[in-house]
Amino acid sequence: MRDRWTVGEVAATSGLTVRTLHHWDEIGILSPQNRGAGGRREYTESDLGRLYVVLTLRQLGLSLESIRACLDAGLDPRRVLTDQLDHLDHAIADLSRLRERVATIVEAGGELTGKVDPAGMLTLMRGARAGAGEVLDRHVSKDHRAQLASGAATVGPALAYVLEIEWPELYRRVEELRVAGARPDDPQVQKSVARMDQLSTWLNAGGEEAGAAVRSAWRDDPASMSGEPEQVAAPWRYLAQFVDEARALLRGEC
Amino acid sequence: MRDRWTVGEVAATSGLTVRTLHHWDEIGILSPQNRGAGGRREYTESDLGRLYVVLTLRQLGLSLESIRACLDAGLDPRRVLTDQLDHLDHAIADLSRLRERVATIVEAGGELTGKVDPAGMLTLMRGARAGAGEVLDRHVSKDHRAQLASGAATVGPALAYVLEIEWPELYRRVEELRVAGARPDDPQVQKSVARMDQLSTWLNAGGEEAGAAVRSAWRDDPASMSGEPEQVAAPWRYLAQFVDEARALLRGEC
DNA sequence: CATGCAACCTCACGTCGCGTGAGGTGCAAG
């Protein structure tokens, strides 16, 4: 029909809102080539062509910034899409792990009363990892257990949190970095390992042996300790050495 | 040891940043009960107890607002967690569908050149749904095809987008609402169906029959038309009637 | 020609969970 369209028309035919088109104009994703009387946006046919490319790419979950890069900076769409695929896989894996955690608690949570108390919640989460206690028994002597307990007293409610929740999370994060190709001196790795070190010296209240025992428990049976299924935790056997290297670097630099 | 802690100490032991603790204080998720000299935050043991509950719930992916509601408004944690589970399932399903779309294009995209052009992109996406053309052939006569094509000429590049991308998306969204228990007069349903109506009258450029034919193609073989696997699209046979009801309501109200 | 109204315009704040400064205060050690 015509060769010029107003925002309203474009919005109506595309199903977007006028505000969205304004926004896309602001950030340069789709700026109509000229303005008419009174500063009104006038979209041409080539604008519409670009619009439908943007819509298509957006439907693949790309950020507006990525789309702009694709269209204007001439980024290779293959790279962008494979990156997006990686990103999606990571996001799905993260959400799935989260889902399993929540599901475990919901299923075990018949006894969950109407109120939230620290102990009850943590007990439920602990229930999800029944194997850890036994593994710990094999590796940690009674003396060390006593030391751990005394550490527990000083840190109060924190102990349960760090043992049950933060520690496995740290292991997982470092493993993820390792698989992604990070070296032991990567700043993120160093940060996580430093935190692990802090937690372990803190747990055994200064004694080195108890911490070493807990570490050896993790080294020998990461699956049970972390509560992850065997398949997920199996490659973690490479992780122990990696963490040791990182720790050596960390101490060397202090 | 002591019974009061500063922000810095709490941050160090919890692994959070000071800024995070400030933020949590601002929004009332964890406000230390009193301030010391110079307005300094003083965390007590009960604050720490609350802190570790917050950390635990946060680790389940709850928003700070939900956590606050759990702790202060006494929301039933079972409800919150089952809601969270639903939410996670939806999010995972969304991301998985997205992943499949992207993966299909990446796999088929060996020919994808260094540049992004509308046609090439859309061709690839169309490749993911090879079955649709044949189904359309069975339902749409040559005359209707000609009508559709003339409609295509007026709308230009929009046609490919709406046929290949927006239309299946609309079907999926309405189906999701239907399964979630929405009635045909639900505002969101009405909005989507209105859009579908607009698209179909627009596609056949005023003629009713062609649009009806496309609709009947969808009714008879939603799986092929949408590109979804048979299992996903199978229950959509209930959807056609649902959409018809919604359309009737929509027209009645105009 | 005046009026009404729809469509357009430009700010500008809110969302969520903080990161990252900027700029100021208080307190102990050198």
Added chain:
DNA sequence: CTTGCACCTCACGCGACGTGAGGTTGCATG
């Protein structure tokens, strides 16, 4: 007295818009 550290309070930034607020333009009608 200065240095330095830990603390404090603003306040902007992110992403992709929604949702007004308040002003201007264009077209149709009286």
